[in-house]
Amino acid sequence: MYVRRLAVIAVWLAIAVAGAVFGGSVYDRTQSVETLPAGAPAAVAQDRLDAVAPEGERVVAVISGRDVGAIGLIDSVTRTAFEIRAIPGVAEVEDSYTTGTRKISTDNRSSLVSVELKPGLSDDEALRVADQVSAALRRIDASEILVGGELLAEREFGDQAVRDAAVGESVALVCVALLLIVLLGGLGAGLLPLAAALGAVAATLLTLTGLARLLPVSEYAVNVVTLLGIGLAVDYSLLMIARFQQERSADPGASPADLIERTVATAGRAVLVSGAAVAAALVGLFAFGDPLLSAMAMGGALVVVLATAAGLTLVPALIATAHRRIPARSRWRRRGPGLLARLAGFAQRRPRAVALTTAAGLLALSAPLFFVEFANSDVRVLPRSSEARQAYEATQQKFADPPKQPLTVVVEAGPEQPGIPELFAAMEGLPGVSDVYVRSELPPGVSVADVVPSGAADSREAQQLVTALRALDAPAPVLVAGPAAELTDARRSVAERLPVALTIIVLATGALLFALTRSVVVPVKAIAMNLLTLLATMGVLVAVFQWGWGASVLNFEPWGALDLTTPLLLFVFAFGLSMDYEVFLLARIKEEWDRRTATDAAANDRAVLAGITAAGPVVTTAALAIGIVFLGFVLGGLVAVKEIGVGMAVAVLLDVTVVRGLLLPATMSLLGRWNWWRPGLTTPAPAPRIPVG
Incomplete structure (x- = not known):
């Protein structure tokens, strides 16, 4: 030397x-890296779910600052919703004025708009569409617009x-x-x-x-x-x-x-x-x-x-x-x-x-x-100035029934097969279950249900619910996906x-x-x-x-x-x-x-x-x-x-x-x-x- x-x-x-x-x-060149080892049950369940019932990324917006019944606001949201539906790569738009879903805050000063992107988009394509959606949402005539969602949070x-x-x-x-x-x-x-x-x-x-x-x-x-x-x-x-x-x-x-x-x-x-x-x-x-x-x-x-x-x-x-x-x-x-x-x-x-x-x-x-309590980091680890975090907190605090990340159960048997209706009924009776929604329009030979926990998506109770769902006496193999399943x-x-x-x-x-x-x-x-x-x-x-x-x-x-x-x-x-x-x-x-x-x-x-x-x-x-x-x-x-x-x-x-x-x-x-x-x-x-x- x-x-x-x-x-x-x-x-x-x-x-x-x-x-x-x-x-x-x-x-x-960095990217989001999976947090589960290959072959983990939750990862297998998510792969199976993506194959039989794929879902796209979601962009969520909280529109605040005006009475939700104001004519000007209704016209602006309606016009924007149809504009977003015309964007290539958008699968569905849910709002309080153009769809049957009512998404109004408890004080009648905020409404929720949820936009689902088409499944199968690459990360770059999804972000490009999300930016177009975000730009359209910001043109709504309201004093405060918070745009978030998992994709934008990442x-x-x-x-x-x-x-x-x-x-x-x-x-x-x-x-x-x-x-x-x-x-x-x-x-x-x-x-x-x-x-x-x-x-x-x-x-x-x-x-x-x-x-x-x-x-x-x-x-x-x-x-x-x-x-x-x-x-x-x-x-x-x-x-x-x-x-x-x-x-x-x-x-x-x-x-x-x-x-x-x-x-x-x-x-x-x-x-x-x-x-x-x-x-x-x-x-x-x-x-x-x-x-x-x-x-x-x-x-x-x-x-x-x-x-x-x-x-x-x-x-x-x-x-x-x-x-x-x-x-x-x-x-x-x-x-x-x-x-x-x-x-x-x-x-x-x-x-x-x-x-x-x-x-x-x-x-x-x-x-x-x-x-000690351990959990996977989510939007809550972002700083308070983060718009994605503000949008998440607004949905949780302003709405009586805020959107929740459910546990999704995939059963390798069609809904018409013996024992499947009884299985879904048993899920509804489990401790910590708020709702069970059985999906329709699925390929033959498979059933899917969204099980909504009564508490937080990754709480200790939700993790116990994962164990209970997997332990049910089912007539066919049961797979469980969702945040609590991943954490478990x-x-x-x-x-x-x-x-x-x-x-x-x-x-x-x-x-x-x-x-x-x-x-x-x-x-x-x-x-x-x-x-x-x-x-x-x-x-x-x-x-x-x-x-x-x-x-x-x-x-x-x-x-x-x-x-x-x-x-x-x-x-x-x-x-x-x-x-x-x-x-x-x-x-x-x-x-x-x-x-x-x-x-x-x-x-x-x-x-x-x-x-x-x-x-x-x-x-x-x-x-x-x-x-x-x-x-x-x-x-x-x-x-x-x-x-x-x-x-x-x-x-x-x-x-x-x-x-x-x-x-x-x-x-x-x-x-x-x-x-x-x-x-x-x-x-x-x-x-x-x-x-x-």
Whole structure:
């Protein structure tokens, strides 16, 4: 990297330019990704329903501001309804004046217009027709017109995701740049990690743009990927710069080439192990078989590989080029022991009390998990300014019988066959059923009924209704589709596949930590502490986003649940980043342990304190920087993205202060030399030195 530094920088510069020019088009290629694994009962039911009774997308408009009986309004709505019926691609229009369906609000100041598009339209065609319909609806002579529907809400979600990414990345990069310039002691040193982050993210966007031609890529995945890429690249850059400064301080007469070689041979090994640990955590997402999570895993794995590559190639090349601009000692090392070193010293003086107190505190923070509710994100996660959300809320609040998303039951038998009328009668008698509408004009050999839940479409009662419908004694196979069915199947799939994902992640990260430390105890303890961090973080998220604690500060409105994907993504990302800091610290602790003969009982404590003192400032700065990155995404409007941003910031804060500063040194002090035990080692002793970290 020293000899070929200019060539390496030139290659990464070309990648960054290509990513800036072409990578941004990935947002134009993103699409909505299914949230159910292939073969899920609700997905099978929906496919069957689309085959026998296809329905098009709907555009819904709430017309408000005038008395619904005003002649001018009636004429305007009537004229517009006939105009919309003439638009190619429109299947049906329902309103209060030209059809027999009365859709009037309780205060007689609003009416509802529902437009169904023809089935079979592509996404682009449907959006084009929806825009024509929307433009026609807005010409109605009324003071307030809100146009929404699932199709338009999905587009708003994508557009909002792009805006959130732009705002979040801009604010995060500026704040992180200022922080790094101050802490690293100079403009050149401070901007170096940002250059690595931009290179990794640009390369990821460029790769995703190519993959989007072959595989579905979610706009949500792009947001999370850029967030993770910036954080990892900054972390790895800080570790490399700090080690270079330490090597130069220890040997002022060494040549830059020798210093770079030592830096990559030590800190570079920690970067490689850390990147492998984060990638292994992401691989666990594939075990869920969820298309959305798989898209996240794909993007996340890409950015981890590229951030690691940047840390091992671009960062050393930049250090080699700008080493004269890197101060001999950063400001984090000019003020005595860092925060983690002071916390570690405190924990080692009273390890038992600290270990019990911190573990109990983390468990207390996780208590809200007993009351957690999970649901699939819908229009309610859009910001209050979203027209699609306003239209949805207006239909729910202004009308006595607002439109509801029913559970649709498909029975593989004709309505004339014995037992089918009795089956539909049994459905009407189930708890939580408001109405049952049997459809007509279907192909022979199939029956379809829309079962309307009495409560919300994805409520716990609606999910229980799905189970009851599937358990009915039917004369033919019964399939159930609808929001509650999808949520029920998604939760069941997660519960069934979670052990497999956990096994993959735990075994992979445990093996990597064993290779790093040559200990069995240290990896097991590290995984247990990471799980404690995750449980506490999830408890905080329940209190904030489900219960609404601090909602006004974070500028969102709670909708009574967490997105079902949040704990899975948070588990993988937070687990991976926790392993990041664990590797940074353990690598130095192991190095200090290997330097000692361990003939006295205090050798372990001295090694732990020395390792944390050496690596602690890097970890603290990295955590502060990545915390700013995550909090940058809290500024966005999507609640699902806010959940990830707040969750990651909380996880990093707890991990670096409570877990790494207190629980890690306390437990290592309690275990003493047994920290380094492995099978076949009867008396714990230092292993042969491995130059890591």
